[in-house]
Each structure stands twice: as C-alpha cells, then as structure tokens.
C-alpha cells in the first residue's frame with residue numbers, strides 16, 4: 001500500500017479548513033506554522049511517517065460546558081465555557097483562561113495551538129492548552145465575577161491538576177479572577193496544589209509572574225537589538241492595550257530608557273509625547289488594575305491627546321509593541337508603520353498582526369518578533385511558579401527575573417539558529433515556529449502512533 005503524502009501546503013490547508021469550517025483565526029495560526037515547517041517535514045521521513053502535522057493540528061480534547069451563575073439582581077445567567085487541551089507531548093497542558101464577550105471555540109483553538117509551540121520554546125516541560133468563556137466581565141460587580149468564577153471552577157476542576165492541566169490568566173482573567181478560581185478548586189478538592197498559576201503571592205504565586213509577559217517582551221526586543229549592536233536607550237515605542245501585558249511592557253521600556261508614547265483600550269488610544277512613566281504609569285496601573293476605568297481618564301488627568309475609536313499605529317516611533325488582542329494590526333496599519341520607519345515590532349499579544357500585516361512589515365524591512373517567542377515570558381514564569389509549588393519554596397523577585405532574562409535570551413538564540421535569512425534579515429517567524437515544532441514533534445515520534 002502506498003503512503004499518503006501531505007507535503008503540499010495548499011492541500012494540507014484545504015483539508016484543515018474542511019475539517020474545521022468557520023474558524024478563521026485557527027486557520028490563520030495553523031497556516032503560518034505550516035508554511036514554516038513544511039520544508040522540514042518534506043525532508044524528514046520520521047515526521048512524515050508519524051503524521052506529526054496532522055496530529056499536531058487536531059486538539060487532544062475539547063471540553064465544552066455550561067456555567068450557570070446568579071447576577072446581583074437575582075437573575076439566573078448562563079454562559080458557555082471551554083477548555084481546549086491541545087497537546088501534552090512535552091508536559092502537562094498549560095495555558096490561560098480568557099473571559100471576553102467574543103470568546104468562541106475558534107479563538108481558543110488558535111490560542112491553544114500557538115501555546116503548544118510557545119511553551120516548547122521556553123525549554124520548560126509544558127504542553128499547550130487554552131480555555132475561557134464568553135462571559136463579559138465589563139460592568140460586572142466583584143460579587144458577580146466571584147459567583148461566575150466559582151461556578152466555572154465547579155466544572156473545570158474535574159479536568160485540571162498539577163500533572164494534568166494547569167490554567168492561568170489571559171484577557172479578562174487577572175489576579176482577582178485567579179483568586180476566586182483557585183479558592184473554589186481548593187474548597188472542592190480539599191487540597192492545596194499548584195493547579196493554577198498567576199496566583200496571589202500569599203497563596204503560592206510566583207514573584208514576577210504579573211510582570212513577566214510585558215517584561216519578557218521587552219527583554220526579547222532588547223535581545224534583537226543587542227544582536228545588531230543597538231539598544232533601547234533614547235528611543236520611543238508605540239504600545240497598544242493597557243492590561244497586564246501592556247502595563248508591564250511600558251514599565252520595562254521606561255526602565256531601559258525607551259519612552260512608551262501610547263496606550264489603548266477598546267474605546268481608543270492616548271498619545272503622551274513625553275512618555276508614560278513615573279506617577280503617570282502608576283496612575284495608569286491604578287486606573288486599569290484597581291478602578292477598572294477607561295483610557296480617556298489618563299488624557300483627562302494629564303492633558304495629553306485621546307483618539308476615540310482609533311488604534312495607535314499611525315503615530316511615529318522607533319518600535320511597536322501590540323499588547324491588546326488578535327488581529328489588531330491589519331495590512332493598512334502595517335503600511336503606516338512601514339511608512340513611518342518603525343524599526344522593529346514585537347508582539348506582546350497573541351497573533352496581533354494579520355497574515356497580510358506580517359508580510360507588509362517583513363517586506364518593508366521591519367524586524368518582526370512573533371508572539372510565540374516574544375510573549376513567552378509569561379508562561380515561562382508560570383512554569384517557574386509550577387516548579388516552586390512542586391518544591392514548596394518561593395524564589396525572590398531577583399531570582400525569577402534572572403531566570404526570565406535567561407529564558408528570553410535562550411528563545412532568541414533558538415530563533416536565530418532555526419531561522420533562515422529573508423530579505424537580508426533574520427526571519428524570527430520561521431525560527432520560532434521551527435524551534436517550537438521540533439521538540440514537540442520529536443516527542444510525538446518517540447511515543448509511536450498514539
């Protein structure tokens with residue numbers, strides 16, 4: 001009998017789209033990886049024989065469930081939630097939970113798929129997963145969020161465990177939500193175990209986890225620049241978002257001498273020509289982490305520009321760090337960035353640039369740091385939180401930060417060694433995809449046909 005060959009990208013994608021209709025984000029994420037890894041698969045018999053790509057693009061399991069909770073007015077409400085356990089070849093499933101009105105299976109499949117490669121890049125033993133709900137936290141009271149989280153964990157707890165699946169935060173899931181979720185896990189199971197990361201510092205959380213994704217993205221940018229003999233000092237950057245990733249990217253940029261000029265939320269962006277730093281950054285943290293207010297309040301307080309319903313990509317700067325959400329930089333945004341001479345773009349958010357946007361940036365000579373590599377610092381410190389929980393110890397902030405810097409430098413090095421030269425520059429997209437792929441693929445081959 002002859003064996004089937006799937007080494008044609010279009011053929012492979014047609015099959016994937018047929019099997020997963022109406023999931024454009026998942027198609028986009030897979031296509032980018034397939035383009036990078038297909039030449040390697042074509043030349044590597046053991047990957048072809050083991051059908052690694054077909055298996056890697058099919059989640060191990062998807063759990064769908066209803067979450068019923070009561071709002072403050074006494075109405076019974078129902079939401080849909082999922083956990084996509086994508087691939088546990090190199091470690092227990094690991095990845096965040098997202099609460100946002102637009103969450104659907106397409107979003108969580110693209111995120112779980114990406115997470116598998118990202119977690120592999122960290123060098124730590126973590127598989128890939130993602131979960132969440134179409135629950136909209138906007139405008140909900142603390143008590144409503146608590147009841148929702150408790151109800152969600154009542155089901156989710158059956159499917160997670162420190163050696164099985166370890167969720168964390170993502171959009172709409174921060175310290176408050178993780179506390180409610182972990183508290184309910186502990187109550188239902190009568191055990192205090194490292195089944196979640198991003199926990200509060202007084203109950204098993206790691207120093208530096210809150211800051212890790214934003215700080216890590218800036219460390220990755222610094223690695224890119226250092227490799228070229230350049231630095232962040234006296235430069236400027238555009239940042240989108242004003243949540244967990246954005247706030248700590250702004251903080252680290254400021255610390256390393258680069259002014260963050262912008263921040264945004266779904267209502268628009270602020271443009272502060274003097275840079276977001278000092279008491280202004282503290283105001284923004286309080287506004288977003290504590291008071292949960294809107295971004296225009298920063299402009300009201302400090303007299304800078306607020307652009308309603310706009311994104312910051314037409315402002316001139318040296319670097320861009322999209323840190324809000326997927327596909328927030330399209331082709332036309334990318335053209336603005338190229339026209340304004342942006343030197344490098346590093347993705348803090350997951351897949352914030354459309355496929356056309358990535359091409360435009362790369363063809364326009366912008367150094368492009370993809371999310372899998374650039375924002376891996378968050379999950380890396382989650383991995384360190386798991387290690388600390390398992391050892392029942394707590395490392396200092398300095399210890400965690402040193403390890404984070406080493407991991408980000410190591411990811412940069414892996415990208416370089418796996419990348420190919422395009423347009424006279426290093427292709428970090430190919431480098432990250434290949435480096436992430438090889439480790440997972442080798443483990444899958446070792447296990448045989450399971």
Ligand SMILES: NC(=O)C1=CN([C@@H]2O[C@H](COP(=O)(O)OP(=O)(O)OC[C@H]3O[C@@H](n4cnc5c(N)ncnc54)[C@H](O)[C@@H]3O)[C@@H](O)[C@H]2O)C=CC1
Nearest residue numbers: 170171172213241242243244245265266324325349350378
């Ligand atoms: N929290 C983490 O450790 C990690 C997060 N990420 C990714 O970073 C991005 C941001 O996540 P977090 O900062 O954790 O979430 P967050 O909930 O703390 O902040 C999200 C930010 O994005 C903005 N936003 C959300 N949807 C938007 C939309 N449709 N249009 C414009 N702005 C929008 C929000 O206003 C907010 O400023 C996401 O893509 C997430 O998947 C990636 C790696 C780790």
Ligand SMILES: O=C(O)CCC(=O)C(=O)O
Nearest residue numbers: 095096168170378379382
């Ligand atoms: O810390 C984690 O487990 C997951 C972080 C995350 O969701 C991500 O890297 O996108």
